[in-house]
Amino acid sequence: MLAVAAVLTAVLLVFHGAVPNRVGGLGSLLESFLPWLGGVVVVLLILALVRRSALALVALLLPAAAWTYLFGGLLLPAPDPGADDLVVVQHNVSDENTDPAGTARSLARAEPDLVALEELVPPALEVYARTLAPDYPYRTVRGTVGLWSKYPLTGSRPLDIRPRDIEEEWERGLRTVAHTPHGEVAVYVAHLPSVRVRASGLASSRRDESAGLLGDALAAEQRRRVVLLGDLNGTVDDRALDPLTTRLNVAERGVGLSFPAAFPLARIDQVMARAGTVGSLRTLPATGSDHLPVVARVTWH
Known part of the structure; x- marks a missing residue:
């Protein structure tokens, strides 16, 4: 047996x-x-x-x-960092986070170039903006997702990844261009719908549909260098994320289990890249969220 x-x-x-x-x-x-x-x-x-x-x-x-x-x-050990690597942080900060200022300071201590946040709600949004402003003077926010950057951002716009059966206001995606010292990078920030494990199985139709819409947007992206940051509510092994993982590279080093923060079982907070390698990914210390932040280093081909 x-x-x-x-x-x-x-x-x-x-x-x-x-x-x-x-x-x-x-x-x-x-x-x-x-x-x-x-x-x-x-x-x-x-x-x-x-x-x-x-x-x-x-x-x-x-x-x-x-x-x-x-x-x-x-x-395996992460590769040595390169001079033109892009360091990014991805974090679902939780709309119930009682310490947004402490969360922002914790993320900034990792010294990333870009910080992507989901579940941004007022008045916490103002706290994140105020706390991150000294190190990250450029930002764009669409609905409940946002990006803070050390480098100028242009062409910021919302990303329509709303499932068809959601009729209420629902804005959880954005696309912008970061003008880094080593070239322009199209940056996508997304928060896909949640999944639920029920007696009947996995309820994920909204997440799956939203992933398909995001994949279509990435396929249409004209810029060579692309980074996707987001709470995708799925692991890179889940076939539902094939519209993304077949178009973008995923982390090669680091397990980075990010959810739930109290006892992480899966990495549903993702960093993916096109024309680049996500050479390392790891989690940061817990914040006031039910997710752990992840920090990754992208090396351009």
Whole structure:
């Protein structure tokens, strides 16, 4: 039984894309927590050692190899920083954050070039703007998402990623251009709709539709260098984010589990890039939000 469980774990790791989404979003649900199958491997290893099962130990080589191939690279040391790297911070600050000033100061201590925030609500928005202004004189805010920058921003506009069945005012995306010392970068900030795990499975239709709209906007982007920052309410392994991950590079180093802050289980706060490599990604200390901030370094090709 241990050997069979090991083989099944390996099959799920390698062929997770074959798990159908039509019934309760099972495919996306599995892919949201795919790295945690490594924990299953550890449990099976302990049981195999206790039982002294040579067959189970040999079978465990399959899921161990599959997990290492898929996720082992994230654990490797980050590459040395380059002189023209772009350092960015992404954070869903939570509309219930009781310490926006402290949150802003914590993010600024990472000394990023760009700071993307979601769930901005008055009067906290004014506090973020006032606290970040000395180091980040340029900003653009659309609805509940915003970007603060050390460099001038132009061409700022809202990004329409609202699902069709949402009729009320809903503005959670923006696009702008950052004029950095090493060239212009199109910057997208987005907050995709939340997903819910219910008895019937994963409820994610709004998130999936919004991801498709965002993917269309990225496909139409004319500038070569692009950075996407956002709370995407999905992991990079989730097929629902294929409209994004097939067009942009994701983090090559760093696990960066960001949600929930009290006991992070998944990285749903993402940094992606086109014409560049997200060479490292890590979390920052907890703030007053239910998300952890993530900081990433983008190296341009």
